[in-house]
Amino acid sequence: MTETVVQAKAVEFEPKIVGFLCNWCAYAGADLAGVSRLQYPHNVRIIRVMCSGRIDPAFILEAFKDGADGVLVAGCHLPSDCHYLSGNFKAQRRMFLMRKVLEQFGIEPQRLRLEWVSASEGDRFATVIREMVEEIRKLGPNPITNRGIEK
Ligand code: FES
Secondary structure (H helix, E strand, O other): OOHHHHHHHHHHOOOOEEEEEEOOOHHHHHHHHHHOOOOOOOOEEEEEEOOHHHOOHHHHHHHHHOOOOEEEEEEOOOOOOOOOOOHHHHHHHHHHHHHHHHHHOOOOHHHEEEEEOOOOOHHHHHHHHHHHHHHHHHHOOOOOOOOOOOO
């Protein structure tokens, strides 16, 4: 592949982000961003789960294995907004460990982001997506799949 073709592919790179959002807060925040017609990049594919504590680390590994360039986990604000009391604490502990596991696989830990977004924070959700897309764009494609370079 010539250098020019590689550069053209790099310019075209649009990050694919998988967002696991808890039903009660972050998903409602994303919904509010939509109904409020807030502008944010289209790069995120949302998966609704009942609680951030429900997000098994295997879901995250699977997303990266299947080509996600970034994974967002978003739930109710700490300490007391989780509808199941402690799910957000569990998510926080798991994400801390997951970042270390990802490093072992050669995936930059910045590709996994944990955020707290309430149902009334549509603007915050839009901001998180904008920031994350920019950060992943700087990192480039997922190093495991190398999507966009080898095609
Ligand atoms: S219900 Fe939202 S984090 Fe638990």
